[in-house]
Structure formats: C-alpha cells, structure tokens
Amino acid sequence: MKNRLILLLFVSLVTLRAAPKPNIIYIFADDMGYGDVQCLNPERGKIPTPHMDRLAAEGMIFTDAHSSSSVCTPTRYGVLTGRYNWRTHLQKGVLWGYSEPLIDADRLTVPALLKQQGYKTAMVGKWHLGMNLPVLEGKPIMDGPPDSRKPKRTHIDWKGEIKDGPVDRGFDYLYGISASLDMAPYIWIENDRFVGTADNSQPTKPAPGFKKDQVLPEIGRKTVEYIEKQDGSKPFFIYVPLTSPHTPIVPTEEWKGKSGLGSYGDFQMQTDHVIGEIMKAVDASDFADNTLVIVTADNGCSKAARIDRLEAQGHFPSAHLRGSKADLWDGGHRVPFIVRWPKVVKAGSTSDQTIGLTDLMATCAELSGATLPDNAGEDSISFAPALKGETIESTRKGVIHHSISGHFAYRQGKWKLLLAKGSGGWTSPTEKQVKKGAPVAQLYDLEADPGETKNLYESHPEVAERLLKQLESDVSRGRSTDGAAAKNDVAEIELWKSGK
Missing domain, CATH: 3.40.720.10 (Alkaline Phosphatase, subunit A)
Structure with missing residues (x-):
C-alpha cells in the first residue's frame, strides 16, 4: 500500500x-x-x-x-x-x-x-x-x-x-x-x-x-x-x-x-x-x-x-x-x-x-x-x-503609483497616501491650482471613500507616516519584493515633487 x-x-x-x-x-x-x-x-x-x-x-x-x-x-x-x-x-x-x-x-x-x-x-x-x-x-x-x-x-x-x-x-x-x-x-x-x-x-x-x-x-x-x-x-x-x-x-x-x-x-x-x-x-x-x-x-x-x-x-x-x-x-x-x-x-x-x-x-x-x-x-x-480563486502570496507590502509629473502615491490595503496636494496630473486641481494652505499630501480610506473625496492626511498622521516609511524603504532598496537589495539606475529619487 x-x-x-x-x-x-x-x-x-x-x-x-x-x-x-x-x-x-x-x-x-x-x-x-x-x-x-x-x-x-x-x-x-x-x-x-x-x-x-x-x-x-x-x-x-x-x-x-x-x-x-x-x-x-x-x-x-x-x-x-x-x-x-x-x-x-x-x-x-x-x-x-x-x-x-x-x-x-x-x-x-x-x-x-x-x-x-x-x-x-x-x-x-x-x-x-x-x-x-x-x-x-x-x-x-x-x-x-x-x-x-x-x-x-x-x-x-x-x-x-x-x-x-x-x-x-x-x-x-x-x-x-x-x-x-x-x-x-x-x-x-x-x-x-x-x-x-x-x-x-x-x-x-x-x-x-x-x-x-x-x-x-x-x-x-x-x-x-x-x-x-x-x-x-x-x-x-x-x-x-x-x-x-x-x-x-x-x-x-x-x-x-x-x-x-x-x-x-x-x-x-x-x-x-x-x-x-x-x-x-x-x-x-x-x-x-x-x-x-x-x-x-x-x-x-x-x-x-x-x-x-x-x-x-x-x-x-x-x-x-x-x-x-x-x-x-x-x-x-x-x-x-x-x-x-x-x-x-x-x-x-x-x-x-x-x-x-x-x-x-x-x-x-x-x-x-x-x-x-x-x-x-x-x-x-x-x-x-x-x-484559481486562491489568495495571492505577496512579499510586497504595497503598490506604488506614479503620475505624469513624477508624483508618488502608496497603496496598502484600504489606505492610499498621495505625496501631492492635487491630482499630480492633468485633472483640476493640479498642483499649481491647489489653494494656499492645503495639506501637503492626501490620505484616503478607499473602502469608505473609493472616490477619494475626504482627505484624512491631517486626522490620521500615524497611518500616513507608516505608509511613507514603507514607500521610502521600497524606493531605497531598489525593489519592493523580498530578495537581495538592488540598485536604482539613478543616485537620487525625489519623492516630494510639490514640497513637504
């Protein structure tokens, strides 16, 4: 047997x-x-x-x-x-x-x-x-x-x-x-x-x-x-x-x-x-x-x-x-x-x-x-x-988004952090159109707000900081997945295009 x-x-x-x-x-x-x-x-x-x-x-x-x-x-x-x-x-x-x-x-x-x-x-x-x-x-x-x-x-x-x-x-x-x-x-x-x-x-x-x-x-x-x-x-x-x-x-x-x-x-x-x-x-x-x-x-x-x-x-x-x-x-x-x-x-x-x-x-x-x-x-x-209907086994903590002007965003679970004051692109308000005094970044809960209408950046600083640190790590390591650290092709990558 x-x-x-x-x-x-x-x-x-x-x-x-x-x-x-x-x-x-x-x-x-x-x-x-x-x-x-x-x-x-x-x-x-x-x-x-x-x-x-x-x-x-x-x-x-x-x-x-x-x-x-x-x-x-x-x-x-x-x-x-x-x-x-x-x-x-x-x-x-x-x-x-x-x-x-x-x-x-x-x-x-x-x-x-x-x-x-x-x-x-x-x-x-x-x-x-x-x-x-x-x-x-x-x-x-x-x-x-x-x-x-x-x-x-x-x-x-x-x-x-x-x-x-x-x-x-x-x-x-x-x-x-x-x-x-x-x-x-x-x-x-x-x-x-x-x-x-x-x-x-x-x-x-x-x-x-x-x-x-x-x-x-x-x-x-x-x-x-x-x-x-x-x-x-x-x-x-x-x-x-x-x-x-x-x-x-x-x-x-x-x-x-x-x-x-x-x-x-x-x-x-x-x-x-x-x-x-x-x-x-x-x-x-x-x-x-x-x-x-x-x-x-x-x-x-x-x-x-x-x-x-x-x-x-x-x-x-x-x-x-x-x-x-x-x-x-x-x-x-x-x-x-x-x-x-x-x-x-x-x-x-x-x-x-x-x-x-x-x-x-x-x-x-x-x-x-x-x-x-x-x-x-x-x-x-x-x-x-x-x-096959199964759960993806990911070593990546989140997904990084990028706009035409080089602005960054980071998505992890329901949270999305945007290092931009506006759209970072062509839709109004663009970075130049954002009113003075607006938050330097945006944070959205996509489960509750898939239309990205309510900016939670100032009310949830701990979430924004956690996502930012992960983004910085994914950028500096030359990779966002597990494995040996890699090198980017350029010495410096500017994350905050609109200033912090």
Whole structure:
C-alpha cells in the first residue's frame, strides 16, 4: 500500500511537470478608462463592448488592478520588466518616436524569460520604449533637439538596421510602430527593418501606404494571422499593444456614428471589435482551452476624449473613480483587467485582490516553471493563485503609483497616501491650482471613500507616516519584493515633487 502511494505521488508529480504550458496573449489597450468597458461600469457606462463583456463572462475580472504609472511609456516598461520605471532615468513624462531605448540590454524581459522556457514570442502593435534607429553617415538623428515629437527634419537611413528594439529585447517577431500615432515617424516596422521608406524632409508625413485609421485594424489582422499559424507544438506569447483609443481618435468609416457618443465612443467600440476578432481566432484554434488571454490598459482615459462631453451624455470613462490619465487619483491608474483561461479560470468569477501590471513577469515565471533571478522583476509578484480563486502570496507590502509629473502615491490595503496636494496630473486641481494652505499630501480610506473625496492626511498622521516609511524603504532598496537589495539606475529619487 505504501509503495502504491509513493508510485501515485510520483506519477502525479511527473504529470504536473509535463502539463503543457499555457499560451499567453496580452492585449494592451491605450488610454482606455476603467469605465469604458460596459461590464465594469454597467450603471454609468454607455459604450457597448460586447466582446470584452463576453471575455469577462467566460473568465475573471480583477477589480483592483493598477498600471505602474498613469501614462504610457513608464507603464510599458513595468509590464515588460516587472520593475518600476522611476528606478530608471525616466522620472516623469514619456518617450517619443525617435527616443533611445529605455530597457537596458542586460535587463530580463517577459518575452526573454518565456523564450528560455521554450516559448515562441511575438509583438504586434505600439512599442513606445525607444530603439536605436539607423541614421545616415555622419548625421544626427534630427535637426535641432535630439528628441522631439515632431521634428522639422530627420536623417534616418530607411534601409538600415534598427537596433535595441523589440527583437533585441526578447521578441522573435515584431510588426508594429515605434511609438504613439501622434508621434512621428509614421511607418511600419517588421522585425529590425522599416517597411518601405519615409521622407526625412517631412517627418510628420506618413510613409506611402501608412494610414493612421488603418493601424488598429492592421494590428488586429496581424495578430489573428500569427495565432492562425500556431500549431500547438510550442507554447507562444504574443504581446498586442493597441494604438486605441489613444489620440488621434480615428475610427474607420464603418464605425463612425456607431456609439452615438462621438468619435471616442466609436473608437472604443472598434477597439472592442478588434479584441473580438482576436478572440475568434483563439476560439477557432485547437489550443483555446489552454490559452490565457489578458485584456488591460496602460492608464486611464485621456482628456482628449472630451470627458466632460461624455459625462454630459451619461458615460463616465473612470466609472466611480476620481481623475483620469496622468493623475495620481485612481482614475489615472486603476485599469480594466480581464482574463480568460478555460482550463483554469472559473467563468464569471471576480477577484478584488490588488495587483499591478508589473506582476506579469512573476506570473509568467510561475506559469512557465521558471525561477526569477534576483536582478529581475524586482517589483513583480505572481497573481497566478488568484486565477484559481486562491489568495495571492505577496512579499510586497504595497503598490506604488506614479503620475505624469513624477508624483508618488502608496497603496496598502484600504489606505492610499498621495505625496501631492492635487491630482499630480492633468485633472483640476493640479498642483499649481491647489489653494494656499492645503495639506501637503492626501490620505484616503478607499473602502469608505473609493472616490477619494475626504482627505484624512491631517486626522490620521500615524497611518500616513507608516505608509511613507514603507514607500521610502521600497524606493531605497531598489525593489519592493523580498530578495537581495538592488540598485536604482539613478543616485537620487525625489519623492516630494510639490514640497513637504
């Protein structure tokens, strides 16, 4: 009997180790607010999103997921490295289309980690993390300042090799663009080469055949094409950073007028449609049951969506949350996070556990059977247990938020401390608009006050001090998880941007 039990245990362990690793599809919307998904905002959301709603019904909604920043580039850095962006030289703001790479060559990324575990890796969409573009001999990359959103003249070698982009940071295949669609250059990139040529004398002019309103549907088509080529012999990871509903807000002709809420509503509906097309390809495959699909966003809805007009029509892009893109308030960084994995995730389930987008790294490590080295994923914990309805085992004390201007906030349990007098971003009152004599910081009890309306900073100094000390520790140690102390890339990180 004893030998039989040992044999059964051995067989179980072998079976567990031999279990096929899940395919992972990470669909990353751009500037999509928490309330822009109908099922997350049923009372105050007016934009139909049937495909994301279906994904949620067949999978799990995380109600307390946060981007590591309330703007684009820094969040993308966190997703792919499991590390906060402000540990690098990028202390505020974003990169541009011609920027040099933010991810160091020796920094482990999610796709590089998964490649080590036998995965095929691909990216289709918007990079926005910098790359070294080829230039004509003896020329600077552009006339004037070396890093501009819209330069007057560039000196790009359109036939040259692009270096330190996605294919040098872990991806086997790339089809995408260097940054946002409101930043030149406007030209497709495949692997390490431009697709065609653009005009250096007119950098803001799209390359021949490149149409901004066709970028979103092309991302969808290329993603579907990649999925349809997979035969299930090897697991795959595909990262799909969409260009929507970010500016320019350019729904194609067939989507104009669909929402009745203006072009932003139409573009969000088209975004949902593209996600639906990707899901059709997964469902038509032989590996749908063991494919983990994640749909999320890099930050909250942008002011460019004309939030005031949307709210006047009954649609609230941030749902019940305060603020929007660029802000420290939750509307800036609490994002939709929907997962489906039929083999593991219970349909129609919900998790209210707090997670961050930096957590993809540790999660992928656990799901693929990898062990993270000490010098990787310093701010990442695995949410894999939550997918099975279990409690996440976190060595991280809290989650750090960051705004466009570099202001910090710290979240631990129900408490949230903001080292800012106002939004820390674009929503009024901004730091410059706050009235004289206002508290130097903000403290909110999110259980009692999810809309962050009652500042408890002066009435609960002991809580504020406890959270501040933990934030200071997480910053100075070079990591927020257990492990050997690490180093930030910069000598000093300023926590109090508005003064204390």
